[in-house]
Amino acid sequence: MASEVSGEGSVLERLGAALAVRVERWMPSPFLFAILLTYIVFVVGIAGTGTGPADMVWHWYDGFWTFLEFAMQMVLILMTGFVIAYHPRVNDLLTRLTRVPSNGKQAVVLVGVFAMIVGWIHWGLGLILGAVLAREMGKTAHENGVALHYPLACVAAYMGLGLTWHWGLAGSAPLLLATPNNDFIEAGVLEETVPLTETVIHPYGLALTVLSIAFASIVLYLLSPSPERSRGIEEYVSEDELAEAVADGGASEATVEREGDADAVTEPEATVPAERINDSRVLGGLIALTGVAVVAYSLAFAGLEVLNINFVNFAMLFAGLLVYQRPQYYRERFGEAATAAAGIILLFPFFAGIQGMMTGSGLATEIAEALLAVSSPETFPVAAWVAAAVVNLFVPSGGGEWIVLGPSVLEAAQAQGISVGQATMAYAVGDAHTNLLNPFWALPLLAITEIRAREMFGYAIAMLLALIPFLAVVLYLVPY
Template sequence: MSRSAEVDAADVRGESGLARFAQRLAGWTEKWFPDAYVFALVGVVVVGAAALINGASPKVVAESFGGGFWDLAAFTLQMSMVVLTGYVVATSPPVARLIERLAHVPSSPRTAVAYVCLLAMSVSLLNWGLSLVFGGLLARAVARRDDLVVDYRALGAASFMGLGGVWALGLSSSAAQIQATPDSLTPEVLKITGVLDFGKTIFTWQSMLTALILIVLSVAICYFSAPRGEAVRTAADMGVDLDDEPPATEERTRPGEWLEHSRILPIVMFVLTIGWLVTEFMSKPALTVVSSLNGYLLLFLMLGLFLHGTPRGFLQAVTKAVPATAGILVQFPLYAAMAAIMTQARGRGGVTVAEHITHFFTNLGDGGAFAIVVALYTALLGLFVPSGGGKWLVEAPYVMQSATDVQMNLGWTVQIYNIAEALPNLINPFFMLPLLAVLKLRARDIVGFTFLQFLLHLPVVILLVWLLGMTFSFEPPVQPAP
């Protein structure tokens, strides 16, 4: 029997029934689930059909589609930049050296898996794009160690837990960033919610406690579910080459290339950025500055330039990062069109599809039932619309109106969405793609472990949104100054 066959047989003997079921589910998903863009196209068709059934004319539906398609062009660019800046920072030489040092901290295989999970989730609170690449590079660095025999699949799943657990409770939370940035909100949502800065969403003690609980839970699951003995499959067993290619060095043959390799220009740009940031904190409330999506992206972009040291190194990293933004660029306009059809295409009685859904959620009654149903609905919809920001733009018009109707705190409603939104990422492989490229694995290799996380996270999430929701009081929306 070959080494590969021996490993496969051992793998089957060592895995639990739940893990084997999850592997089958992952295989089925890879075979039958189309690309996420197809789901977005189907979503537009379904929403358009719903508007027609509701009595809207084809002309009104078409006008809503075309009129809303580019409503969120600025936000589409911003979300693409979250991915790009995270990738650029994570692949910079200083961060690469830091990752190599961090990889030698854990002393046992199980501890190593839990450790990767902890760091990936912690980094995701700063930037979810950074977490994907950082976590993947850390998993590879741990797997390269000669003194530890660690299951590479478990390491890969652990490195994804930032996206599968708490990213939406951090600074790059799409929904929280949208609600804190008036220009990113559609007029319909802005009228309902007003502006909600981070003090009303991710910086509430309830949100931070939720993040802590989910991190502890995820790390514990990673630790106790890491395969041992014959069930371990290393990167070598899976045919993964862990040797990273050194960056290519180029000779400078033209005067203009000296500027491309200049270390002065990045330093000047970073100093200017820090100077701007200081003036912002001196002239505006701290929460306003921290909640600024444009400021956040400027800081991370210039930090990436500074850490790469030269314009040439920075641009090479940007070139590698751009493909990871493709899904956002082509999908978000469709989400904007969906939102426009739902909120603008009026049918019989002048009622829109969004208003019908609003009535359904409002009829749920008290805030406890509302919180649980919204969380479950968000998780279910996320299986088919794998985008935190895009999906929020579809949900927000009716969810936030319903929250107002049942007197649920609007900031906590955003966090209910954020807490539940990460759950489908543990099953749907869409956001795993950049990480899988780093790990050189397939989705089915790690979904068995992330599906276990999903099963254990779901009841905890439902309990948290219900119990913590009762600690809030309703606050009327505050409209931005003209």
């Protein structure tokens, strides 16, 4: 590690290296991170709101299971993305993509751009595909003798969750507003749903996304260490495992045979009627086509306004089944995806408990209202971004956080003449931005890349810091 903090390289490169050393030494595991945040919010809630210790404990308990429905929706987004990402043909395309860059800096940027674009389309798919691409990029660099800094490649793979996802088609806040009879309508904050054409698909949201991807790509390039200071995948993944992956040709449990340029998945021969039924492409394909037809019909006749969390999950679920076709094979892939989602399933109740304390004590609302109170119509987007970023440090749940903070943000926006769409998108980037400090959503990526949170989050924090002045400027200057 000493070589990483030498005085050579750009300012950003030295910053990233210095943070990487310190974070690798001090950062706890994601589960302990959640436990420590629980204690912090408990103390701050008592000191900041005057709530008694016993009341804070009951707020924690009451909040523990608040987001069961939302947690299931988020797990489905993650698992459907995981299953599609690990289809042999998709995995093969990613492997081919790793042969495009000629050096480590280009490889890191390619992983980052890919993760941010796919994350905008579907955050679960972007997270898993980005992680798989980072791992495969590390393998290819190792095989070809290219100096790739693997921890930074893993951070690049996390950039969809750290920047673009909440501006995208699977963003919790815009999707919740687009859902009929949502919490904001029932609470009287809004009179009607807000379609994605006023948030995600609006020129404002698209401009923020494009500008941010361009800026983040430049930062990733400048953060990349020189070849002599790069630490390859072999320092994090055993040589035996890398050699086995090369010998397998990257194939998973399905056998992939080459037939010219096409890939064919070899299926085990069914020996009894039950197995033939389980693997029936007719049964799986028919229901998959039915689901896809429902999606296509809804989009054709209702347009983008039909998009919400449940619709996106429905579409991804049946798109995956259409790709795999065989019901039993698809179910087995979901079993593998459950491993990637295990950490989120464990941690989600703890973060729901933290949010219970922040909500029950009024701490979250006080933070948001204090920041929004000092804003003007010109600075409101910046204030909404900062409010979301601060609360997201403690509760990394975009939708759950939006349910709590959304009424304050939207009421303040309407009072200052700010459109609901602009306020929502400004909030959304704050929620995404500080994911670069909290390892909660990185759990599936850590499992796939076999890197520990403390080994990559120094560079994630460097990226977070580099984004602060950029986001402040674009949110202030870009018109709605």
